Amino acid sequence: MTRFYATMQFFPIESGAVMIALAVFVGFVIMIFMLSPLISPRPMKLNGSHVLVTGGSSGIGKAVAVEAVKQGALVTIIARNEQRLLQAKKEIEQHMRDKDRQKVLCISVDISKDFSAVEKAVQQAQEKLGPVDMLVNCAGTSFASRFEDIPVDEFKQQMEVNYYGTIHATRAVISTMKYRRRGRIVLVSSQAGQIGLYGFTAYSASKFALRGFAEALQMEVKPYNIYLTITFPPDTDTPGFQTEQTFKPKETKLISETAGLYQPDYVAKRILQDAIQPG
Incomplete structure (x- = not known):
């Protein structure tokens, strides 16, 4: 007791x-x-750094790769179409500051499907150009139509490329970045990832998901001196945008036109500028 x-x-x-x-x-x-x-984190120098860009064969991704080599980076571009990758590689190499030191590597892989294939591609890139200092997730696709006119499989496709593709590429570089206690990761969303737009029930949902992922992951990796940047570019004059115009509803076009149309090189410069000095 x-x-x-x-x-x-x-x-x-x-x-x-x-x-x-x-x-x-x-x-x-x-x-x-x-x-x-x-x-504020210390500004990152691209000169001598290894920058890996998904969706690097065209559009914003290729423009990011061009801007990176202009600043002295070693660049790996990843995309599905091998022929377009090889052509993009030649174009990017023309902008190198130091052709004796800099290299441009291209690897064909579908980042949306098989994580092990993405992991293998990143490992291959790091073996040739060294650890990835900056990952820029540019790979993406869009589809605009009224909700009931969008095939259910298209919703899955948007998530697989725009969201899971980003997850796969980020997962493939994060361990090395944490071990080295440094790194930059860029996620390319869209203005449609800030505000839901008519015709973009599939696309907006996939781009909205990136913000939640970025905010949560930043809390985990900040102690390792790894910083995430999520960018929300407006309509950009890329091959993907031109294709999208062929099936985009009139209402969607009218809304999109209010924000104007930007060039890929301008968007790429802003993306890298923010990634170098996040804040």
Whole structure:
């Protein structure tokens, strides 16, 4: 009876101490995250860095690769179409600052389907050009139509390319970045990933998903000096955009036109600028 009484008396004291310690710890974590926006990471230098770009055979991805080599980076471009990759490689190489030191590598792989294939491609790139310092997830596809006119399989396709493709590429580089305690990861969303637009029930959903992923992952990797940038470009004059125009509903076109049409090289410069100095 005495032992039971002593135990009951002791338990609230121990519980109180634990609660105080827990409160102090939680308060410390909250304080760190409140102050973290005020602590800017050091700017990254692209000169000599290895930049891997998915969707690098055309559009924004190719423009990012061109801008990266202009700043002295070693570049790997990944896409499905091998012929377009080889052509893009030649175009990108023309902009290299130092042709004796810089290299452009192209690897054909479908990033949306098989993670092991993506992982193997990234490993191959790192064996040839060194660890990836910056990953730019540009691979993407779009489809615009009224909800009931969009095949269900198209919703799956949008998620597989725009979302899971980004997951696969990011997963393939994250371990090495954490080990090295440095890295930059860029996710290319869209203005349709900020505001749902008429005709984009499939596309907007896949691009909205990227924001939640980016915000959650940033909390995990910030202690490793890894920073994520998510960009929301407007309509950009790319081959994909031109194809999209052939089936885009009139209402979608009218809404999109209010934001204007931008050139890939301008968008690419802004993407890299923000990634180099996130904040």
